[in-house]
Amino acid sequence: MIQPKKVFRTRDGRLGFEWNDGARGACGIRELRLACPCALCVDEHTGEKLLDESTVPADIKLERVQSIGRYAAGLTFSDGHNSGIYPYDKLRELTKNA
Amino acid sequence: MQLNEQTIMSALRAVQDPDLHKNIVELNFVQNLKIDGDKVSFDLRLTTPACPIRDQFKDQCIAIVKSLGASEVNVTFTAQGRVGDNNSAAQAPKVSYLGEVAHVVAVASGKGGVGKSTVTANLAMALSLSGARVGILDADIYGPSMGLMFGIDKAPEVFEDNTIAPVEAKGGISIVSMCMFADSDKATIWRGPMVSQMIQHFIHHVRWGKLDYLLVDFPPGTGDIQLTLTQNCPMAGAVVVTTPQEVALADCRKGLAMFDSVGVPVVGVVENMSYFICDGCGKHHNIFREGGGERIAKSWGVPLIAKVPLEPAVADCGDQGVPAVLRYPNSESAKAFMRAADAMVRTLAVFHSEGDGVLKNFNYNFAELPEEDV
Numbered sequence: 001m002i003q004p005k006k007v008f009r010t011r012d013g014r015l016g017f018e019w020n021d022g023a024r025g026a027c028g029i030r031e032l033r034l035a036c037p038c039a040l041c042v043d044e045h046t047g048e049k050l051l052d053e054s055t056v057p058a059d060i061k062l063e064r065v066q067s068i069g070r071y072a073a074g075l076t077f078s079d080g081h082n083s084g085i086y087p088y089d090k091l092r093e094l095t096k097n098a
Numbered sequence: 099m100q101l102n103e104q105t106i107m108s109a110l111r112a113v114q115d116p117d118l119h120k121n122i123v124e125l126n127f128v129q130n131l132k133i134d135g136d137k138v139s140f141d142l143r144l145t146t147p148a149c150p151i152r153d154q155f156k157d158q159c160i161a162i163v164k165s166l167g168a169s170e171v172n173v174t175f176t177a178q179g180r181v182g183d184n185n186s187a188a189q190a191p192k193v194s195y196l197g198e199v200a201h202v203v204a205v206a207s208g209k210g211g212v213g214k215s216t217v218t219a220n221l222a223m224a225l226s227l228s229g230a231r232v233g234i235l236d237a238d239i240y241g242p243s244m245g246l247m248f249g250i251d252k253a254p255e256v257f258e259d260n261t262i263a264p265v266e267a268k269g270g271i272s273i274v275s276m277c278m279f280a281d282s283d284k285a286t287i288w289r290g291p292m293v294s295q296m297i298q299h300f301i302h303h304v305r306w307g308k309l310d311y312l313l314v315d316f317p318p319g320t321g322d323i324q325l326t327l328t329q330n331c332p333m334a335g336a337v338v339v340t341t342p343q344e345v346a347l348a349d350c351r352k353g354l355a356m357f358d359s360v361g362v363p364v365v366g367v368v369e370n371m372s373y374f375i376c377d378g379c380g381k382h383h384n385i386f387r388e389g390g391g392e393r394i395a396k397s398w399g400v401p402l403i404a405k406v407p408l409e410p411a412v413a414d415c416g417d418q419g420v421p422a423v424l425r426y427p428n429s430e431s432a433k434a435f436m437r438a439a440d441a442m443v444r445t446l447a448v449f450h451s452e453g454d455g456v457l458k459n460f461n462y463n464f465a466e467l468p469e470e471d472v
Contacts, residue, residue, distance in 0.1 A: 001361055003456040008470040015464065016472055020456050026472045066461035069329040071361030085329075088361070 025095030036084035139172035145447040147177040148230035150440040194302040204336040208349025210318035213370040218315040219247040223423040224439035226269040230310040236275030238317040245277035249419020290322040320356040328360040335365040342390035366403030374408040404438035
């Protein structure tokens, strides 16, 4: 079970995690917003992306990051969007190649 | 031989914790060691006050230190502080009283009618009798039964800030249940969002105080309420209750799968109504097909922590408002519940040590996070 040991901010303003398997990584804020898995951004049944990427500001900021139960994090963005629940294994993937 | 701290500590390394597979010195259990001539005293800081093997630890420690030449050895038990305290930045946005609860444990099943509430009540009583501070959150909004199980007929105190003081029941157990807020003859006819709100209120706005274990009696199934519960409080583990027949096991699997997908580790499976003990001849009868609990435990890789029989006298306890563990402590059912409570305590301690250093509950302002390099 992937779980975070530490949450941090990189110098260039990305969200970083240190995981319990020892890996560390970070992901840009806009990239996180675009990857939002919530039902407003992705069709629950077909998996089709509903979010129009051009509506997401280039300088979008992250305001809060909080735990959801034991398996995910909830992110609150500066555009007010906060309905996404990002499971830790998804975040682990998102922060991998950065 | 002159007694000194070093020789005593190295001798105490012989005492192993059978669950954590480390010795008590390594685990930092031995604290506050004082040597006064040939008198020795120290504290054993256990992971939980309900530690089932604490007396065994104590006897071993005393024997070892005496063998080094001490004339008098005093061992005092203390319990470790609550979990997740090391993370100062983590503060819930709203007021929540859940922070003072060390372990929140789900008691759930896929199917209704398997005796979840009976198991919850008796596990709580067994834990309480072993010295832990225990609370029960009856999350079965539509069919609350904790009031009946403990014979509670009073309403909890509700404070001005809308927080609730739990009702203290038999065995010093703190309980909050929907039955305390609603007329028992009226049905709670609520849609999902209202129920979710009530659940959140129950989780965060009850003044539990300091508890070692909070058992959450889940409603049957894998729906809205269950998801709200697992998302709103970081459960330390889950106990899944089933009966031996295949129809219950099918739903039990769904319960196990649900906890898997929300990252809550399963402590074990309790098989209820395993067999019937005849009150006339004492013979054991298998009413349902045998071995269901074993099968599911094996296929899911979780332990079967108890097989609770059907005993007419004991079964009546729930209706009488006194949990069987308290009323018939020598019955087979009570013993099974106590074994389950022991197993739960030990497994939670293992989960806790495995999850060391993992963030459990956090809420950060991004701008205030520490700046680090990847």
